[in-house]
Amino acid sequence: MTEESTEAAETTEARTFDIPYRFEVDATTAALHAEHDGLEDGEETGTTATVAGRLMLKRDQGKIVFGVVQDGTGRIQIFAPAKTTPDFEAFTKLSLGDWIGVTGEVIKTRRGELSIRPSAWTVLAPTRRPFPDKWHGITDPDTRYRQRYVDLWVSEESNAALRARSRIMSLTRRWLEDRDFMEVETPIFHSIASGAMARPFTTHHNALDIDLFLRIAPELYLKRLTVGGFERVFEIGRVFRNEGISTRHNPEFTMLELYWAYADYHDVMELVEQLVSHLAMEICGTTTIEYDDRELDLAAPWKRASMTDLIAEHTGLDLSVDMDRDVLADIAREQGVEVKDHYGPGKLILEIYEKTTESQLWGPVFVTDYPKEVSPLSRDHRSEPGLTERFEAIVAGRELCNAFSELIDPDEQLERFEGQEADRAAGDAEAMGMDLDYIRALEYGLPPTGGLGIGMDRLVMLLTGSTTIRDVVLFPTLRAEQVHHADDAAPEENAEGSQTA
């Protein structure tokens, strides 16, 4: 087997076409269906339309060719009789996967299929690689994620989920802007990894000769803006956490954070339940959706319950951060928690909650009043000592967001950072970094502020029914693939573009 013949099996011989520099489309396939699906079988409209897209199916009848063209909105049949189709011979030679533009009368065939009968057509891009199975498409997840450019036009569900993602982002922005929130962009390079508990990615700036972290959260920059007088800000952007990859985790993911001056965490709860139910109505047409074969009602208001009440409800254990640390540690061990020496009462309660209760919740429910020990950026609870005004929303059994009445006291914030540093010294690689400039900002005065972070990928999963995050991320993080191309293939190498070598 020679190199040439191997390659010939994988890419078809180059066909040459005179490809225009632009092409004027005047209709989408969806619009044509919306307008003309009511036609009688065999009826003709007398109206001409021009569509463009990829040739997905072709049925050659000899003197008639039936094609199916797919654009970004759907599909339409091309009805091409030899008699009326220009350059008919060439039309019969088109390959599945070719991009074409077609102009012709909109008609309905005798068998009742809405079609365009071409009076003109042109190739817009010939495909040089073989078409995936036209019925099964691509099932190999590796290929779907690596070659999303194929997956997107072959797998309808992928296409729909990723388009829904784009709409969700757009709807979220509009909804927040309608409430006078202003979108901002803060740095992705951080010199201190702070604002969340996670391991960062590290990089280096040559000219400054300094190491930098990719941000794990935009939080501290956004609150600096509130100090600066931007009273309602939000950022939708990528954050980076150097942790495991799973069906719910991608190392880079999209976070919405917002800060709302003069509001508290009760206001933020209302905002979250309203935003999410609004998005559900827009995307799903209802707030009663199904996820993972279970029903979920996203209509506001959502249940609110404190962490300790939920633990009591699920285990019968009546816990409090006032309890003796060692007593709590024993209870934690009984529940299967791996207790570490530096865990205080608050951390132990959080661990017990995560072990016994969180996975039992389906939601939506706001879990409120987190221990101070595990909430270094949240303000002390106004009436519950040792707790903070913080909540997470559990929806479909997963954490959707994290929010709080922001800690505004610089002295208290400094102490919390010091506590984090102690944890880091005790071996906690995810402890938050000390940020003295942020303390300085607080010293200028941060008004009462409600803050929120939502994992947008998770939200998209929820609203599109996706059970893996990779289905809502266009290009999920994967190991590098070694792609060979025929032109640079060494003789002993496999001249293959889609396999690993």
Next chain:
RNA sequence: GGGCCGCUAGCUCAUCGGGUAGAGCAGGGGACUUUUAAUCCCAAGGUGCCGGGUUCGAGCCCCGGGCGGCCUACCA
């Protein structure tokens, strides 16, 4: 990171007690004037992920590696 599983033609999948791989679709050639994954005929297409080992003989058994999936751990 740990455990389990997978990798066969461009795509979707077969095959076997270890005896040298087979079909559909796509691609090539041909037939067909209303098809709907069209149909029919012909020909072609494989370093069975890679590298070792065992064996007279390995896609199949063993070891190592690569890539992926699921579960698990951390987090959103």
